[in-house]
Amino acid sequence: MTGLTEIRIDGRGGQGNVVAAYVLAQAGFEAGRFVQAFPSFGPERRGAPVAAFVRISDRPIRRRCQIRQPSYVIIQDASLLNVPGITQGVHPGGGILINSSRETEGLALPVGVKVKAVPATALAIQFLGQSIPNTALLAAFLTLTDLLPLEALQRVLSRRFEGEALERNLRLMREAAAQVSPGSWKDAGCDRCN
Amino acid sequence: MASDFDHESIAELQRKQPAFRGLDAGHMACPGCGQALGARLVTEAIGPDVIIANATGCLEVFTSAWPRSSWRVPWIHSLFENAPAVASGIEAALKVQGRPTKVVALGGDGGTFDIGLQALSGMLERNHNVLYVCFDNEAYMNTGVQRSSSTPHAAMTTTSPRGKQRMGKRHLKKDLLSIIGAHHIPYAATATVAYPSDLRAKVRRGLEIEGAAFVLVHSPCPLGWDHDGALSIEVARLAVQTGLFPLIEMERGTVVSAMHIRSVRPVVDYLKLQGRFRHLFEDAPEAREELQHLQQIANHNLELYALRSDQPEALDSESADTARRGGLRWS
Amino acid sequence: MIDAIEGSAAVARAVALCRPQVIAAYPITPQTHIVENLAQLIADGKLRCEMVSVESEFSAASVVLGAAASGARAYTASAAQGILLMTEVLYNIAGLRIPLVLTCANRAIGAPVSAWNDQQDSMAMRDAGWIQLYCADNQEAVDTTIQAYRIAERSELPVMVCMDGFTLTHTLEPIDLPTQEQVDSFLPPYRFKRALDPLSPITIGNLVTPEYYSEARYVHHHALLRARAEIAAADQDWARISGRTCGGLVSVDGPEDARVGILSIGSVMGTLYDARDEFPDLGAVKLIKLRSMRPFPAEELQGVCAGLSELIVLERALSPGGGGIVGAEVRAALCEMEPAPRIHNFAAGLGGRDMPLKIYPALLEAAKAPQATRFAILDVDLTKVAEEDR
Numbered sequence: 061m062t063g064l065t066e067i068r069i070d071g072r073g074g075q076g077n078v079v080a081a082y083v084l085a086q087a088g089f090e091a092g093r094f095v096q097a098f099p100s101f102g103p104e105r106r107g108a109p110v111a112a113f114v115r116i117s118d119r120p121i122r123r124r125c126q127i128r129q130p131s132y133v134i135i136q137d138a139s140l141l142n143v144p145g146i147t148q149g150v151h152p153g154g155g156i157l158i159n160s161s162r163e164t165e166g167l168a169l170p171v172g173v174k175v176k177a178v179p180a181t182a183l184a185i186q187f188l189g190q191s192i193p194n195t196a197l198l199a200a201f202l203t204l205t206d207l208l209p210l211e212a213l214q215r216v217l218s219r220r221f222e223g224e225a226l227e228r229n230l231r232l233m234r235e236a237a238a239q240v241s242p243g244s245w246k247d248a249g250c251d252r253c254n
Numbered sequence: 255m256a257s258d259f260d261h262e263s264i265a266e267l268q269r270k271q272p273a274f275r276g277l278d279a280g281h282m283a284c285p286g287c288g289q290a291l292g293a294r295l296v297t298e299a300i301g302p303d304v305i306i307a308n309a310t311g312c313l314e315v316f317t318s319a320w321p322r323s324s325w326r327v328p329w330i331h332s333l334f335e336n337a338p339a340v341a342s343g344i345e346a347a348l349k350v351q352g353r354p355t356k357v358v359a360l361g362g363d364g365g366t367f368d369i370g371l372q373a374l375s376g377m378l379e380r381n382h383n384v385l386y387v388c389f390d391n392e393a394y395m396n397t398g399v400q401r402s403s404s405t406p407h408a409a410m411t412t413t414s415p416r417g418k419q420r421m422g423k424r425h426l427k428k429d430l431l432s433i434i435g436a437h438h439i440p441y442a443a444t445a446t447v448a449y450p451s452d453l454r455a456k457v458r459r460g461l462e463i464e465g466a467a468f469v470l471v472h473s474p475c476p477l478g479w480d481h482d483g484a485l486s487i488e489v490a491r492l493a494v495q496t497g498l499f500p501l502i503e504m505e506r507g508t509v510v511s512a513m514h515i516r517s518v519r520p521v522v523d524y525l526k527l528q529g530r531f532r533h534l535f536e537d538a539p540e541a542r543e544e545l546q547h548l549q550q551i552a553n554h555n556l557e558l559y560a561l562r563s564d565q566p567e568a569l570d571s572e573s574a575d576t577a578r579r580g581g582l583r584w585s
Numbered sequence: 586m587i588d589a590i591e592g593s594a595a596v597a598r599a600v601a602l603c604r605p606q607v608i609a610a611y612p613i614t615p616q617t618h619i620v621e622n623l624a625q626l627i628a629d630g631k632l633r634c635e636m637v638s639v640e641s642e643f644s645a646a647s648v649v650l651g652a653a654a655s656g657a658r659a660y661t662a663s664a665a666q667g668i669l670l671m672t673e674v675l676y677n678i679a680g681l682r683i684p685l686v687l688t689c690a691n692r693a694i695g696a697p698v699s700a701w702n703d704q705q706d707s708m709a710m711r712d713a714g715w716i717q718l719y720c721a722d723n724q725e726a727v728d729t730t731i732q733a734y735r736i737a738e739r740s741e742l743p744v745m746v747c748m749d750g751f752t753l754t755h756t757l758e759p760i761d762l763p764t765q766e767q768v769d770s771f772l773p774p775y776r777f778k779r780a781l782d783p784l785s786p787i788t789i790g791n792l793v794t795p796e797y798y799s800e801a802r803y804v805h806h807h808a809l810l811r812a813r814a815e816i817a818a819a820d821q822d823w824a825r826i827s828g829r830t831c832g833g834l835v836s837v838d839g840p841e842d843a844r845v846g847i848l849s850i851g852s853v854m855g856t857l858y859d860a861r862d863e864f865p866d867l868g869a870v871k872l873i874k875l876r877s878m879r880p881f882p883a884e885e886l887q888g889v890c891a892g893l894s895e896l897i898v899l900e901r902a903l904s905p906g907g908g909g910i911v912g913a914e915v916r917a918a919l920c921e922m923e924p925a926p927r928i929h930n931f932a933a934g935l936g937g938r939d940m941p942l943k944i945y946p947a948l949l950e951a952a953k954a955p956q957a958t959r960f961a962i963l964d965v966d967l968t969k970v971a972e973e974d975r
Binding site for chain 2: 641651654
């Protein structure tokens with residue numbers, strides 16, 4: 061399906077990766093796209109690896125199947141890099157965005173997949189006083205991929221937060237966006253079948 | 255004129271204006287059925303402004319065979335194990351609609367002690383404004399006298415028969431009132447068809463409660479207990495007077511009153527009237543042992559609830575006197 | 586108003602728009618979010634309703650039975666084990682002809698234990714005497730829930746709205762939520778003719794002897810058959826208000842001259858629609874969406890399948906030892922067609938197994954076999970099965 065982008069967000073149970081997926085999908089909706097978001101279904105204890113998925117498209121999304129070859133993967137917790145296979149399954153030409161303060165050399169990565177590390181937790185602590193990396197990761201992601209205008213994320217944040225909390229999130233968003241090279245992942249991931 | 259107020263005319267008036275009967279005559283209960291009597295007394299005490307949820311059991315079967323019904327109040331029978339839940343739903347509906355009609359749930363010991371215990375516990379825990387009345391005839395009578403957890407120790411039923419290795423029901427009668435008490439509902443009581451005024455008073459007390467109330471009504475079953483239907487009241491009275499079925503009231507789990515017994519009767523006086531205990535009168539050591547067990551149970555109740563009394567007992571004689579005078583209308 | 590929200594949240598909003606007065610539910614995955622959303626609406630004062638937090642599904646169904654019998658619009662939801670636990674009550678509700686709406690968040694039934702999506706639970710209730718409608722996406726879940734109350738209250742039959750657990754309940758997508766005015770114009774206040782009322786006392790739940798039972802069941806059966814018209818009318822009337830249709834009892838999408846059809850039920854329809862677009866070279870295929878499983882629309886199905894030479898029935902449940910459930914009913918409905926299509930019956934997606942786009946070419950390939958498949962589990966992986974168990 062042309063114009064369809066599929067994203068996987070890897071996190072640990074209880075850390076809000078489903079929220080991240082919903083926020084990303086809602087940003088897509090705010091930007092006038094068709095969207096679908098869902099968690100990896102099933103019970104899981106706190107701290108266990110879990111995934112959430114997002115589809116963003118120019119056309120109505122009717123399929124209900126799993127996402128097996130996402131164009132992009134966002135890893136919310138760098139310790140997940142120890143989980144075997146966590147970086148596999150990314151579509152060639154796709155990208156992996158990792159929440160980490162460290163560099164990414166030495167990672168076993170699939171051929172032709174771009175990688176970027178962003179210190180999202182550190183930024184969150186700095187701007188929000190809380191270690192929730194979602195806003196920073198999503199801002200960096202949207203900037204790298206040019207998938208949606210940053211303003212769409214801003215609109216979603218404005219519905220979820222107000223007052224001082226909103227202001228801090230917006231500042232964080234802008235800072236995280238500024239730390240990555242805009243559009244450098246722009247051409248990954250569309251135009252293939254599941 | 256004075257002659258208009260003589261007892262003859264008043265009796266005439268009473269006959270012309272009978273009390274409202276939520277459960278009317280013409281049902282199909284066995285002669286001497288304690289539950290039928292209990293249900294009549296309970297519904298007389300309640301009056302017409304009620305909705306009843308009734309569990310499966312004898313009462314439901316002998317009052318509602320299509321196309322007839324003995325019920326003159328709105329009445330619903332759903333299943334065996336869910337009368338308290340259905341009553342909870344009716345209560346919720348009336349609450350939302352702002353209607354003050356009382357909700358009453360009726361069930362036998364099967365639907366209350368056993369299969370319906372969960373639903374009952376839920377209803378009590380949520381403190382729905384429902385009066386639950388259990389007619390306790392101490393076995394699954396409707397299906398042919400199988401034992402329930404309410405069946406007394408050593409009683410014979412079809413699933414706890416006397417045999418070479420058994421002397422009737424092995425286990426004790428479940429102490430349901432303690433379970434009810436643990437829910438700390440505003441009011442719970444035991445009653446019996448042998449003391450009708452006491453029963454009616456307890457039902458009225460339960461109806462006045464804002465919140466959950468529970469009344470357990472001991473109801474002899476001539477068929478299942480194996481006695482003449484004419485003896486139902488006497489048998490029920492002896493259950494109280496031996497101490498085997500104490501008449502108590504509980505508020506929020508604490509016993510606040512008990513009907514005292516002026517002359518305590520030995521349990522054999524009660525047991526010997528019922529065929530379900532006939533095996534205890536055999537000339538056998540196991541029979542004597544079970545008689546002792548039952549006497550011990552009675553003694554335990556007598557101690558626990560301090561049931562013995564030498565004094566003329568207010569409730570006991572008041573009930574009898576009230577009955578002689580023609581009911582609470584005249585007191 | 587269109588918003589991107591989770592399926593469960595949307596269904597909760599739809600229920601709230603129907604102005605329920607009593608809700609009783611016991612938590613079970615994957616229905617939990619529906620009830621939690623409703624609890625939050627009540628707690629925030631946005632829904633004036635009595636929510637009874639019951640101690641089991643048996644009581645949940647019993648509470649709403651009592652409430653509806655007393656004239657209050659009521660709602661409950663469950664899945665899998667919970668549906669089975671309340672089975673006796675579900676039969677009771679239907680036999681007593683009490684209008685109710687229940688959401689079944691379709692989930693596989695243990696054993697083996699599973700929390701994931703298939704339709705074994707609602708299929709197990711097809712003989713309980715309820716109306717059963719299946720939703721292909723979350724928009725249909727919203728629209729069908731609203732329609733369900735009108736259908737239930739007009740036909741005096743309870744309605745089970747089936748939506749795939751997790752696949753729909755836990756998926757966020759754009760959903761158009763109607764306004765209160767729209768729903769009020771479609772759904773009048775609940776008036777139950779046989780409501781329990783001291784001013785007009787009746788007896789509900791009599792013992793019925795052999796002399797009368799057949800007639801009672803006859804009336805029930807025919808009420809379900811007549812409800813087909815109510816189901817169709819509700820969809821049309823709601824379409825006039827909302828601009829959307831759910832496809833009535835059964836609907837078809839595809840070229841008029843297509844000789845191959847795939848019939849399915851529930852959310853897999855979306856995957857089939859997209860797959861047909863992704864594999865355009867596999868020929869003209871009609872995609873048939875079965876929405877009403879009870880009453881089963883036999884005549885409508887005959888019309889929709891006229892002209893097909895191959896019909897593939899894909900379902901997400903089975904009757905172990907028998908075969909497909911939907912497949913068997915489709916065969917029965919079409920057996921007198923002259924000519925009748927060859928029918929191939931497959932179950933897939935059991936216990937939440939993913940149904941990828943490539944099941945579409947797999948099904949079409951299977952339909953070319955010289956011998957039509959009476960029944961098979963399409964996506965079983967025999968390498969995981971011991972030799973002696975095959």
